[in-house]
Amino acid sequence: LEALNQVKAQDSKIKIILNSNGMSISKNVGGLSQLLETLRTSKIYITIKEKLKKGLNEAVEFELKKIREALKVALIGEDFFESIGLKHFGPVDGHDLRSLEEAFKQVKDYPYPTVLTVFTIKGKGYHFSEQNPTKFHGVDKFDPDSGIFEKPDGTYSYSELFGTTLTKIASQDDRVVALTAAMPDGTGLSKFAKQFPERFVDLGITEQSVVTYAGGLATMGFKPVVAIYSTFLQRAYDQIIHDIALQNLDVLFAIDRAGLVGTDGPTHHGVFDIAYLKLIPNMKILTPLDGQDLANMLWTVLKERGKYRGPIAIRYPRDVEFGNLEEICGKIEIVEPFKWQLLVEGKEIALLAVGVLAKKYLDIAKANAWTLIGVRSVKPLDEEMLEKIFETHKYVFTIEEGAELGGFGESVATKYLKDYADKYECRLQVVGIRDEFIPHGTRYELIKYVGLDSTNIEQIIKKYVMKGVRL
Template identity: 35%
Template sequence: MSVRPETPLLDKVPTPKELRALPKSKLRQVADELRSEVISAASISGGHFGAGLGVVELTVALHYVFNTPDDRLIWDVGHQAYPHKILTGRRAGIRTIRQGDGLAPFTKRTESEYDPFGAGHSSTSISAALGMAVANKLSGKKGRSIAVIGDGAMSAGMAYEAMNNAKQAGNRLVVILNDNDMSIAPAVGGLSAYLAKIISSETFLSLRGFGKKIVELLPRPLAERARLWEESARGLAIGGGTLFDELGFYYVGPIDGHNMDHLLPVLENVRDTEEGPILVHVVTEKGRGHPFDTPNQEKYHAVPQFDLITKEQKKSKPVAPTYTNVFAESLIAEAEKNDKIIAITAAMPSGTGLDKFEKRFPDRTFDVGIAEQHAVTFAAGLAAEGYIPFTAIYSTFLQRAYDQIVHDVAVQSLPVRFAIDRAGLVGADGPTHAGSFDITYLASLPNMVVMAAADEAELKHMVATAVSITDRPSAVRYPRGEGVGVEMPVKGEILPIGKGRIVKKGKSVAIVSLGSRLAEALKAAEELETKGLSTTVADARFAKPVDEQMLKDLAASHDLLITIEEGSIGGFGAHVMDYLAGEGILDGSLKVRALKLPDVFQDHDKPEKMYEEAGLNASGIVAAVLKALGRNDLGQSVTTRTL
C-alpha cells in the first residue's frame, strides 16, 4: 500500500525559482516534505533510494543558494538525484522513474535543463563541472559549476585527475564532497560548523588574500615558510583538507549535511567568494529517514517496490538461481580445490556475488573501490606471478578499463579471467548500464577467449573452463537476473575451447545462438517447424574462437544461417561472417543474417519489451527467418514484382 504524504509547502515550489522565494525559516519544512515524497515515490517505483534520502537537505540548500539552472549543478552517478528531480519540475513523473516512457533512472540532458550533464557511471562530475566552469570563464559568464560527488565515487582516480587540473577554473568551480559513509569524517558538530562558516566567510578570505599578497613580497624561503604556517594553522582548525589543498582546492568542512543552519551560511559564503576552486566537505547519512526497521546502507542503496504501512518489499518468488549467485558458488567450488584463485571486484561485492566468496575466502578477495582500471592491471600483476585472478565487473563498467585489458593483459597474454555480469540489456537502469559492447570490444583482441553462457549450467562449466585457461586471457559473460531453470551439474566441466554444441537438429534453417537468447531461439524453432521450416538450433558457447567446423557443417547443410547475440554490431555475427567470407562460403547460395542489438542506445524499459524492440525474442527471430527466405508469416513464398 502506498500513502501519498501531505506536502502543503512542497506543493508550492515546483521549481527552484519558487523555492528561492521562500524565507530560510521554511526550508526545514520543505526538506521534511521532500523526504516523505521520495519515500512515497520509491514505494511505487522502486529504484535507487538510500543516497537520495541522504542528500535531501543538501539538495534544497544547493537549489536555494545557487541560481540553477544557470549555475550548473552536476550530480555524480545520479543515484542521488531523485530529490533533485522532484524540485526541478519533474515531480509529476517521479513515480514513473525507471519505467518505460517514464523518467530516466539517472540525470539526463534531454530530460531537463536542470540536468546539465548525464550520469550513470561514477566519478565523472568534477571533470564535467571543470569543463563547464572553464567554458564560463573563457566566455565571461558568471555562472558557477557545482559537482556533488560521493557514494564511493571519490575512490576513483578520475576524480583526482580532474581535481589536479582544477586551478584553471578559479572560483567558478565548487565541489561538494558528500561523505555519506563516514569514511572521512567520523563526527561533526557545532565547533566544526562554526569554523567552516568562519573560514569560508568573505572577511576571512579577504584577509587571506591580503596575506598572500604580502607573502609574495617576501624572499622565497620566508614566503614558503609562511605558506606552510598558514596551511598548518588552518589544518589544525578544521581537522582535515591537506590533500585537497595540495590539489589546489580551498577546503571547507566538515559540516553536517542535514543541518540547514550549518549548510546555508557556508554555501552562501562559497557562492559569494572570489577564492577558488573550493571543496565543501559535507557529512550525510545514507538512507536517512528510511521507513524500514533495520538500517542497512548497502541493502537500501536500491529497493524494489514496498508497502509503506507494512514495510514489506515486493519481491517476486525466484524460479531459478540468479546467474550472479551461480557464478559466485561456482567460483567458490573451484577455489576450494585451488588456493591460487583470487577474486577481485570494483566496489560491487554484492552486485557481483563476491561477498559470498569473501565470507569463505577473506584473504583471497579484493575490493579495490570504484577503480576498474586498477582492478584489471592489479589482476594482471597477480597473473604474472602464477595466480588465477577472476575480475568480476559489470559489462558496462568494464568499458572503463579497456586500455588496461589491451595493454596490460592481452598484449602480454596474461591469463586474467573476466567475469562479466549484467551482459546484454538490463531493463530499468537504461543505456548507461546496458552490457551491449563487451563481445565487440573483447573479441577483437588477439589471444582473447570470449564465452557466453546460455543458461546457469553452462555458466558453471565456463567458470571451470576459465580456471583451466592458463596461457591467455578469457572472459565469460552472463545476464542479469534468474537462470532458465535447467538442472544444475554437480561440478563444472572443462569445455573444449572454441567448440559449440547442437541443441536441436533440422535441415533448412540453422540458428546459431550466443548467450542467453538460446531459449528464445528454441521457441522460434518450434514455430518455424509449424510453418514447414525444419530448424537446427546451436549454442555457439564461444564468440572467440568461433567453432569453424560447426559453422562449415551448418553452412553446407542448410539454406539459411542466422546468428543471434545480445551485443552490438561488430561482435559474434561479424566474426562468423568474416570466417565464412574467408572460406568462400558466402559466394554460394547460402543466406546468412546476423541478429544483434540495434545501433541505438535503447531507453530504459522492461527487459522483455527491450528485447522485443531489438527483434531478439522468438517472434523477432521468426520474422527475420521468414524475411530472409522471402516468405510471409504463414511460411509461404512471397513473389515480388519488379516495376
C-alpha cells in the same frame, strides 16, 4: 585526481560539492575514503565548529574561518584538498537545508577553487534503505511496507551463481583470487570475500587498477578472476590491451550485466563488450547458454588453466533462472567451453543464437523444423560446426544480445565471405542491437523493444525467407 590536480593551475574558480556518505555502491575502500571518514567521524571538530557558529553573525563567522580551518588541521591532520591548492570548507550536514544554504552562500563568490564537503546518509528517509543501502542502490519491484524484493520462488541470479561457484573452486585451489571494483555485492562476491578475505581484492571504483593488479597476480602464478559489469569494464580498455592481452596473461574476466540490464538503465546496458573485446589479439570470449553452463565454464577454465591460456572473458546477463544453486554446483563438470551446442536439428534455416538467448528460441525452432545452435564461444568461432551449417543450410541467421556493429554476426559474415562463399551458397543475416542507445525498461520489455523476443524473430525470419524482406 588528474582533473583536481589541474584546477589550481588553470586559475579556476570552480565550486565542487563533495557528497560523502561512506558509500559508493558498496562500502568505500582506499586512502581517500579513509581520509573523508576521519573527517566525518571527528565529533570533536564538528562539535567545536557548531559552538563557534552559535552566537556569531555571518560576517564574524566568515572572518574566523581561518581559525576554524586551523583547528581542523590540528584535530584531523593535513587536508588533502588544501595541499593541492583547493580551499576546503565543511563538513556540512547534507540533510539540514538551512545549513546547506548558508554554506552555498559562503562559497559562491569565493575567488578560488573550492571544495565543500557535505555529509549525508545513503538511503536517508526510508528505513530499509538506510539499513541496507547497497541492496537499495538500484532496485527492481519491492514491497515498500516490508522492504522485500519480488523474486520468483526457486530462482537464483547469475551473479549469485557466479559467486557460489567461484567460492567452491577457491576452496579447492588456493591460487584463485577474486577482484572487483567496489562491487562485492553486485557481482555476487560477498560470500567469497567473507570466506577468503586474504584472496579477495576490492580496489574501489578503479577498474583500470583492478585489471592491472590482476595481471600482476597472473605473472606470479595465481589465477585471478576479475568480476566487473560489462559497461564498467570499458573504463579499463587500455589496461586490458596493454597489461593483459599484449602479454597473454591468464586473467579470467567475469563480465556481469552483459546484454540488456533492465532497470539499471541506459548507462548500464552491456551491449558493447563483444565488439570491443573480440578485436583484441589473444582475447577469448565465452557465452554460456544457462546457469549450469556458466558454472561448468568457470570450473573448466580455472581447473585446466594450463590448457586454456591467456585472457578469457565469460559474459552473462543480469537475469534470474529457475534452479537450485547447490544442485548446480553438485553437477559441475569439465566441458569443452569453445564448442557450440546443437539444440535443435532442422533443415534449410539455421539460427546461431548467442548465449542465454538460444533457449528462448527452442519452441519456434522445433515448430518450424529450423536448426538451432547455442553459441557458447564468440571468439574463437567453432569453425567445424560453422562449416557444417554453411554446407547444409540455405539461410543462416545470427542472433545476439549485443551491438550488430562489430558483433558476433559480423565475425560469422566475415568468415563466410573469406573462406566459404566459393564453396557453399548460403544467405546470411545478422540480427542484434542496432546502432542506437537503448532506453530504460525491464529486461523483458527491452528484449521485445529491440526485437529479440521469439515472436518477432520467427516473424522476421519467415518474412525474409518467403518474401525476401531484408531485416
